[in-house]
Amino acid sequence: xxxxxxxxxxxxxxxxxxAKDYTEYxxxxxKSSTVVILIAILVVIGYFIWWLNIPFIEDIFTAGTITxxxxxxxxxxxxxxxxLNWSYVGYVGIGAFASAIFSMTPSFKAMQIPTMYPFLVNxxxxxxxxxxxxxMVAMIVAALVAWPLMRxxxxxxxxxxxxxxxxxxxxxxxxxxxxxxxxxxxxGGTRLTSLWVALGVAVLVIIIVYYFKESSLGLKLRATRDxxxxxxxxxxxxxxxxxxxxxxxxxxxxxAGGLYSHYILSITAASFYMGELxxxxxxxxxxxxxxxxxxxxxxxxxTLMRQFLRQAENFLTRSGFEASGSTEIVVAVLMIIFLVWxxxxxxxxxxxxxxxxxxxxxxxKKSREKVSKNVKQEEKA
Amino acid sequence: xESKSTFTVKGLSKSFAGLKAVDxxxxxxxxxxxxxxxxxxxxxxxxxxxxxxxxLEKDSGQIxxxxxxxxxxxxxxxxxxxxxxxxxxxxxxxxxSCLENAMIGALGVGTKHREAAQLAVALxxxxxxxxxxxxxxxxxxxxxQRLLEIARALAAKPKFMLLDEPAAGLNEEETDExxxxxxxxxxxxxVGIIIVEHDMRLxxxxxxxxxxxxxxxxxxxxxxxxxxxxxxxxKAYLGSAAHEQ
Ligand SMILES: Nc1ncnc2c1ncn2[C@@H]1O[C@H](COP(=O)(O)OP(=O)(O)OP(=O)(O)O)[C@@H](O)[C@H]1O
Ligand SMILES: [Mg+2]
Numbered sequence: 001x002x003x004x005x006x007x008x009x010x011x012x013x014x015x016x017x018x019a020k021d022y023t024e025y026x027x028x029x030x031k032s033s034t035v036v037i038l039i040a041i042l043v044v045i046g047y048f049i050w051w052l053n054i055p056f057i058e059d060i061f062t063a064g065t066i067t068x069x070x071x072x073x074x075x076x077x078x079x080x081x082x083x084l085n086w087s088y089v090g091y092v093g094i095g096a097f098a099s100a101i102f103s104m105t106p107s108f109k110a111m112q113i114p115t116m117y118p119f120l121v122n123x124x125x126x127x128x129x130x131x132x133x134x135x136m137v138a139m140i141v142a143a144l145v146a147w148p149l150m151r152x153x154x155x156x157x158x159x160x161x162x163x164x165x166x167x168x169x170x171x172x173x174x175x176x177x178x179x180x181x182x183x184x185x186x187x188g189g190t191r192l193t194s195l196w197v198a199l200g201v202a203v204l205v206i207i208i209v210y211y212f213k214e215s216s217l218g219l220k221l222r223a224t225r226d227x228x229x230x231x232x233x234x235x236x237x238x239x240x241x242x243x244x245x246x247x248x249x250x251x252x253x254x255x256a257g258g259l260y261s262h263y264i265l266s267i268t269a270a271s272f273y274m275g276e277l278x279x280x281x282x283x284x285x286x287x288x289x290x291x292x293x294x295x296x297x298x299x300x301x302x303t304l305m306r307q308f309l310r311q312a313e314n315f316l317t318r319s320g321f322e323a324s325g326s327t328e329i330v331v332a333v334l335m336i337i338f339l340v341w342x343x344x345x346x347x348x349x350x351x352x353x354x355x356x357x358x359x360x361x362x363x364x365k366k367s368r369e370k371v372s373k374n375v376k377q378e379e380k381a
Numbered sequence: 382x383e384s385k386s387t388f389t390v391k392g393l394s395k396s397f398a399g400l401k402a403v404d405x406x407x408x409x410x411x412x413x414x415x416x417x418x419x420x421x422x423x424x425x426x427x428x429x430x431x432x433x434x435x436x437l438e439k440d441s442g443q444i445x446x447x448x449x450x451x452x453x454x455x456x457x458x459x460x461x462x463x464x465x466x467x468x469x470x471x472x473x474x475x476x477x478s479c480l481e482n483a484m485i486g487a488l489g490v491g492t493k494h495r496e497a498a499q500l501a502v503a504l505x506x507x508x509x510x511x512x513x514x515x516x517x518x519x520x521x522x523x524x525x526q527r528l529l530e531i532a533r534a535l536a537a538k539p540k541f542m543l544l545d546e547p548a549a550g551l552n553e554e555e556t557d558e559x560x561x562x563x564x565x566x567x568x569x570x571x572v573g574i575i576i577v578e579h580d581m582r583l584x585x586x587x588x589x590x591x592x593x594x595x596x597x598x599x600x601x602x603x604x605x606x607x608x609x610x611x612x613x614x615x616k617a618y619l620g621s622a623a624h625e626q
Binding site: 021022025026030215216219220222223225226227229230231232233234235236237238290349 | 434436455456457458459460461465466468472473474475476477480481482484485486488489490491493494497498499501502503514515533537
């Protein structure tokens with residue numbers, strides 16, 4: 001009796017000691033620093049490019065930032081659920097067309113797209129409202145169609161998502177009362193997505209995607225990714241957690257689409273298909289799809305590489321070699337190499353945190369060397 | 382002190398293509414008890430656990446926790462009524478940290494994030510995983526992965542916990558450790574435990590009662606000493622185990 005009493009008081013005190021400590025594992029340097037680091041990198045690059053004031057480079061940055069938002073929204077569902085979500089670019093397309101229709105002036109719409117439904121022609125919203133409303137349209141479409149699909153995983157899941165992308169793409173390219181059909185859809189007016197608008201939205205999206213992943217819902221979703229059975233017997237309805245993530249992901253995709261259409265100013269359904277999907281998929285694979293840092297650095301890396309390859313391609317073509325298409329090949333091969341040898345990407349599927357940076361700083365280095373020396377000695381023994 | 386709960390299984394059956402894997406099994410368990418579920422390989426122990434947790438659809442029978450008919454609920458609702466399990470083939474969330482793995486047990490039954498974290502840290506320390514809290518689950522040793530699964534199950538603050546061969550793959554020393562961890566649990570956690578094991582030393586030292594299956598049917602139940610001397614059990618199970626040794 002005494003023994004068990006002592007045992008339980010010991011456990012009680014251990015519990016109290018732990019109760020004080022658990023916050024340590026959620027400290028700024030271990031968790032939220034990721035958001036600050038990623039935003040700081042983006043803002044510093046953005047500010048520097050704005051200061052340089054070279055339109056060509058500014059355009060690359062703005063387009064790259066829009067792609068980053070796209071990749072982050074893709075990561076939110078695919079990275080956390082493990083389901084390859086082909087339909088995602090479809091929602092980017094829906095957001096692009098919807099927000100454009102909302103923001104264009106009625107007179108321009110009537111002239112450009114004579115087949116358009118009259119109630120759409122008369123709709124006219126200010127740009128920020130149109131952007132959010134466009135994203136909401138994408139989100140609502142996702143919310144309406146997704147429930148029965150969320151049950152499916154692996155190959156079957158990917159195939160259904162692929163089929164859904166085809167449905168969305170055909171609707172976007174044929175529904176001429178809304179999208180001008182297969183013809184180019186021109187927005188007219190000035191470019192509303194400036195460097196700062198794209199940057200501002202990207203900052204917001206980094207915050208949303210990171211805290212979604214760390215939230216209870218995000219954690220449950222990541223559990224279903226690793227083991228659906230264990231998640232189920234732990235009380236998680238994987239269909240429901242996937243559904244919420246899919247809908248949020250569609251919203252961010254729609255937001256990226258709206259920014260894109262107000263940046264490029266003329267779009268077709270083909271802008272939101274395999275090519276775009278391949279691009280963000282390569283970013284996620286190369287960066288590491290399981291982390292927000294992976295989506296971020298994957299986008300940075302692939303964007304820079306594509307720019308470099310594009311320049312090299314142009315140079316070669318000018319000097320007489322036929323090199324067009326080589327960019328796509330290099331990116332695709334790199335993606336294959338990563339999937340075979342480093343499936344978790346350059347980040348290893350982990351977040352970049354201040355804690356990890358500290359460990360790599362010069363004074364952290366010594367202890368690391370010591371550890372590796374010890375390991376080597378053990379290996380010898 | 383919480384009042385006692387009762388876990389009741391009545392006439393549970395399941396066939397796979399004509400093979401009766403579980404055949405009219407009934408049992409009862411109260412919080413604070415440890416019941417050993419034993420039987421030769423393929424006798425239906427894992428299938429019974431799958432049925433009790435709703436992971437497999439039963440052909441017939443009833444499963445109750447107090448007066449809640451959990452046998453008619455989807456598997457993901459079952460933990461909310463206090464029934465959790467571990468797996469014979471370890472199922473952990475390999476890309477999540479130990480902390481996150483244990484937290485899932487609590488979050489799964491609707492615990493708030495902060496409390497889940499607090500509870501998970503306390504449980505991991507209690508089970509001796511305190512220095513591995515931030516490691517990813519896949520980097521753990523076999524033994525630690527088994528303990529992590531138990532931590533995840535306990536994080537749901539269950540009334541009943543079903544352990545499917547928690548000592549499989551552990552050496553003698555590790556099995557003893559597991560024994561000393563499990564032994565006080567029914568009392569300290571107010572939980573009823575059903576444990577499936579082939580290690581008779583562990584079973585005999587741990588369990589208040591035994592339930593023996595053979596070809597999906599109950600062939601004996603009762604106190605360990607009585608069951609051990611039951612001729613049918615000796616013939617079906619202990620005999621063959623003794624024979625192997
Ligand atoms: N999903 C399934 N489909 C078909 N047959 C199954 C299935 N699951 C189990 N069985 C069969 O049911 C019987 C009972 O298997 P079960 O896994 O429950 O045994 P067990 O007592 O847990 O054995 P072990 O001690 O080896 O773990 C076996 O004959 C097995 O082959
Ligand atoms: Mg089994």
